[in-house]
Amino acid sequence: AQKVTQAQTEISVVEKEDVTLDCVYETRDTTYYLFWYKQPPSGELVFLIRRNSFDEQNEISGRYSWNFQKSTSSFNFTITASQVVDSAVYFCALSEHQETSGSRLTFGEGTQLTVNP
Amino acid sequence: DAGITQSPRHKVTETGTPVTLRCHQTENHRYMYWYRQDPGHGLRLIHYSYGVKDTDKGEVSDGYSVSRSKTEDFLLTLESATSSQTSVYFCAISESVVRSTQYFGPGTRLLVL
Secondary structure (H helix, E strand, C coil), rough: CCCCHHHCCEEEECCCEEEECEEEECCCCCCCCCEEECCCCCCCCCEEEECCCCCCEEEEECCCCEEEEEEHHEEEEEEECCCHHHHEEEEEEECECCCCCCCCECCCCCCEEEEEC | CCCEECCEEEEECCCCCCCEEEEEECCEEECEEEEEEECCEEEEEEEEECCCEEEEEECCCCCCCEEEEEECCCCEEEECCHHHHCCEEEEEEECCCCCCCCEEECCEEECCC
16 A cells, blocks of 8 residues: 655744655655645645656755655655745655556645745 | 646535536546545545446445536545544545556545544
């Protein structure tokens, strides 16, 4: 069975600090995808990034960066120079890769990030 | 933004009554999913569909049924609502196995009294 663990339930930082959200996953699949979603206080789920199991390159998008390491089964997310608008719940998710099921997602429990001014 | 709508957005109902939630997409995506979100559990898959009339169970399917009679609509029915089904329900869509990113609807907040 697949599993995603986000050990940090809540993180509180002061604006402009860097913050890293941890994600550890378990799967027996050789082909899989990892995702990060953001859920702001308004409640919608916003897709941030998808990474496939064959691509271990780190990715940077503005203030966001992701570190994928298969050796430690981790897919961590760093926000540089955090802003109040980054306050949200962040979910890490793992998908199976099967024709009939598409991309069934297994989510972690989420990390509540609060950025204080 | 992916064209996904959910209706109703909020509903209050009583224990024992049937409830149907609707997910509508304008993207012509093959796959559709229903999740529920509860504190301490993240999101959990209820049912999913991989084509018209093709559906299967997810992790927490007991007490729920689904139907998909056309590509754009995926219905979730609580056959006899219970207080444990009080939750926020999200619909999601994805295009294909390769283009597998799921995009989510705005959610439906359901309260069962």
